[in-house]
Amino acid sequence: MPQRDEQDAIHNETSGHVGGDVHHFGAVHGSVHFTRQPPEDAPLLRTLAREVRVRWELEERRRLVLQELPMRWYSAPAQASEGGAGRDDPREVGEIARFFRDIAPRRLVVLGDAGVGKSVLCMRFVLTTLERRSPDDAVPVLYSLGSWNPSAMSLQDWLIERLSKDYPLPGGVADARNLVLDEKVLPVLDGFDEIPDELHAAALRHLGEYRKRFVLTSRTCAYREALREAGALPDAEVVVLTELDRDDLAATLPSTTAFPGADPWEPVLRRLREAPDEPACAELASVLRNPLMMSLARTVYRRHREPDELLDTARFPTSAALQAHLLEEFLPTAYRNEPELWPKGQHRPWPEQRPQHWLAHLARHVRDSRGQELAWWRVGEMLGAGTRSLVIALLSALVIAVLVTVVHGAIYLVPGGRPPLWSLAEALRDAGFNGPLAGFAVGGAHWIAHLAGRGIPEPSRMRLLFRASPGEQRLPRNGHWLAARALLAVVAAALFGFAARFTEAVVRALRHEPDALLGGWVEGALFAAMFGAGTLIAVGAVSLLEAPVDVRTTAEPIELLRSNRRITLGTVAVFAVVFGIVVALTGFAAHALSGGSLWGFRLEWDVWEAVRLGLLSSFGGGISIALGFTAWGQWIAFGRIWLPLVGRLPWRTAAFLEDARDRQVLRTHGAHYQFRHERLLSHLAPPDRVSAVAR
Secondary structure: OOOHHHHHHOOOOOOOOOOOOOOOOOOOOOOOOOOOOOOOOHHHHHHHHHHHHHHHHHHHHHOHHHHOOOOEEEEEOHHHHOOOOOOOOOEEHHHHHHHHHHOOOOEEEEEEOOOOOHHHHHHHHHHHHHHOOOOOOOEEEEEEHHHOOOOOOOHHHHHHHHHHHHOOOOOOHHHHHHHHHOOOEEEEEEOHHHOOHHHHHHHHHHHHHOOOOEEEEEEHHHHHHHHHHHOOOOOOEEEEEOOOOHHHHHHHHHHHOOOOOOOOOHHHHHHHHHOOOOHHHHHHHHHHOOHHHHHHHHHHOOOOOOHHHHHOOOOOOOHHHHHHHHHHHHHHHHOOOOHHHOOOOOOOOOOOOHHHHHHHHHHHHHHHOOOOEEOHHHHHHHOOHHHHHHHHHHHHHHHHHHHHHHHHHHHHOOOOOOOHHHHHHHHHHHHHHHHHHHHHHHHHHHHHHHHOOOOOOOOOOEEEOOOOOOOOOOOOOOHHHHHHHHHHHHHHHHHHHHHHHHHHHHHHHHOOOOOHHHHHHHHHHHHHHHHHHHHHHHHHHHHHHEEEOOHHHOOOHHHHHHHHHHHHHHHHHHHHHHHHHHHHHHHHHHHHHHOOEEOOEEOOOOHHHHHHHHHHHHHHHHHHHHHHHOHHHHHHHHHHHHHHHOOOOOOOHHHHHHHHHHOOOEEEEOOEEEEOOHHHHHHHOOOOOOOOOOO
8 A cells, every 4th residue: 555655746737828627537635736837027027026116115205295195086987087077986095006906998097187196196006006916917117208209109119118228127128028018017107298289199099009008197188188189098997186175284284384382374274264265265275275286385384484475365366376486485495504404414505596597407408308307317418419519529628638648748758868848848739639639539429429319328227247147148239239339439539540640740741841741641540540449349348248237226316327437437447448458559569560660651659659559548538438428428528517617507416416306396207307296397497488508
């Protein structure tokens, strides 16, 4: 008779996908186990879910003031979204995730007026859905629709592109495409009304053609107008966010004051209760029922101000006047320097009135870009394309001139004990030649990149991987872009190498050396080959070492900036070392093999010249590449040097942006900043105002 363990070891098993019934004949001993296998992409989904949760939990804590406000919604039939009647009892915002899970089409449209908390609802929906998510459920991802151009890109392609940029995945765009196509991502599309008005109908048609699940938020009026032009959105449930009521005001406003003793809001609330039909009370109540305006009022009247002035109809005859007043006073209040309100070591004072000036420039930049997002790597677009190339040329020329002066001066002192003044004069002469030439080459290459659509480089999503750990993979790259990048860099380097030697030959020819000009062509061609080969090998070395950045280091704008600084400095170091070694070795070999002459022309340089070229090429080439063709380099050029120099941004731009977020002026959406609300953006940069940005 078999032992118990032998009986247990005998069993039938089936795995994989079964398309029908599974039959077992004979006696069944013990229990029947059904083991659900995790999907193949479960690790990728876990990683994405973790990063989405970390990102939005952090942002939820930053928006704590808004989280304290009560928010409610009610379900509306489709005709209600078009202006018809019909609503059920309001529900709490925490129930929205359960409601979405229960509806059959699982396509939800959230409507509401400006400032009622649609973005906050999206954030709560994402976090609640993640809490209840099973391993193979789709991951909710919050998208800001303001950056989508439906006339240029389908919704599906845009979702894939933004997912790959906002959450760098091991497989890059391929992973993002698979997740979107397999419905492993649940798009939460915030801000339909932030798409330009003339594109609303096209956007709604794209949404109708996208037959997968999503959540969409919009201002009621914008969605209603799009419905009239494009027709109804198929299989969509509509809910509407409500405004605050008088009980909400009474429960929330008194808890926000910093005044000792009596609550300054009490006289206002008492008058609202006792005389609700008075014009002043009716106008103020209509304004404060909006969660955004309530939040602004709490900030403006937290201290130093008496809120009963809001009932002065002589100053504020209409609700529009009250709203304009709160928006106008919000920034001065937010930037009032009160050290006691800040944790130790975090108080960052700014010159009076300057934050509003800088924010207005940033708002116009956001408005000009026809979106809602502010990216640190795109602040250079506050300047025109031609101006950007000129700035890059100027800074490159200055950097190269300084490097030439230092490197040439040091080397001229070594062989033969030349006098210091003579060495300095020679170094300055070389700097006067090489600086402008380098600036012309880098600035010209930058302009060519702009014409090719690559003038504003994206932040690097790669790091340099010198030794791969088990399981680590290098990032698949676009071969066409790699070739274009290498070609552009090689052409710029070759032009600089040729121009550097040929210009010196022209100067010698002007000094009555008739053969110098022909020799300059020969030396120029040789230097072009040396610099081109060095650049090609250096770019290839960098490309071979590139690997994906850990997504946990790119969840915040400041973290992406810091990671790109490390990446850029590492890239420049590798490029400089490889480029310098190749130029030095090829220069040394060319001089040694040719015996000091080529095609009958004497080479006007020696071994020390090769060493000098190697050192100069290492530093100068690396810095020029960083300034002209990396996101962090252009951030330094524009965000840290030029725009502060002309007064459009502060000298500590990154600190200013983070400080604005701490003061609830800006918020973050992935690696981007956004103004706290579109109303604040419109106040700083009205849509109908002509941009003051120089073109």
